[in-house]
Amino acid sequence: LAKTTQPISMDSYEGQEVNITCSHNNIATNDYITWYQQFPSQGPRFIIQGYKTKVTNEVASLFIPADRKSSTLSLPRVSLSDTAVYYCLVGDPYGGYQKVTFGIGTKLQVIP
C-alpha cells in the first residue's frame, strides 16, 4: 500500500478555500485516492474518492495530476464546522485498501 505524506496541521479563516495536498510517490496503477474527515470522538467519514483528473461532489473537489503522485483536496468556503482531521488514503479499493492504518492526517483549524 502506497505511503502518503500530508501536512500535520493547517489553519484557515472562515469563508476561504482550503487546499490540502497529499503526496503518494509510489502509487500503483490500481490505486485510488480517498479522503476521509474525522471530528473528535467520531468515526471517520468518507469525503471523496478519485483515480485521475478531477472529481467533484457536493462537499469537496479532488484534483489529481497526470502522474498521480500527489492529490489535492479542495474545500470551498470553509466554515467552523469543517474543523476536523482530514486523512488521505491510497490503495486499491478492490484489494483491501480499507485495511490500512489511516496515518496522522491533517488537522484543519478554521478560525472565525
Place this chain on the structure above:
Amino acid sequence: EPEVTQTPSHQVTQMGQEVILRCVPISNHLYFYWYRQILGQKVEFLVSFYNNEISEKSEIFDDQFSVERPDGSNFTLKIRSTKLEDSAMYFCASSHLRSRDRVNMNTEAFFGQGTRLTVV
C-alpha cells in the same frame, strides 16, 4: 441516510475481563471492519470480515481478539482478557462488495460512532 450503529457508546471494564463490542452494519453491505483509535493517535485497522470469515487482519489482532457475525445483522468484536492498553475508541465500519465489474460503485467504508472502551 443508512448508518452503522455501535453499542455501547462507552464501556468500562476491569483488566482481565472479557468485553463484547457490538455493531450493526449497513444492511446491504457485505464487508465489515473493526478499527481502533487510541486517544490522540492514528486510526488503526484491526480486521476485515467477508462471507462469514476473516479476510484480513493486522498484527494488533492477536489471539485475544475475535469477531463474529452471530446473526444476519450484528457484527461483534470480542476481547477475551482486556489489558490496560486496550483502552481506545473502537470503530466498526462496513462497505459494499468490491468488484471490478462495478467500477462506478462507491467502495468507501461507512464508520459507526464508535465505542469508547476504558480498561481499569
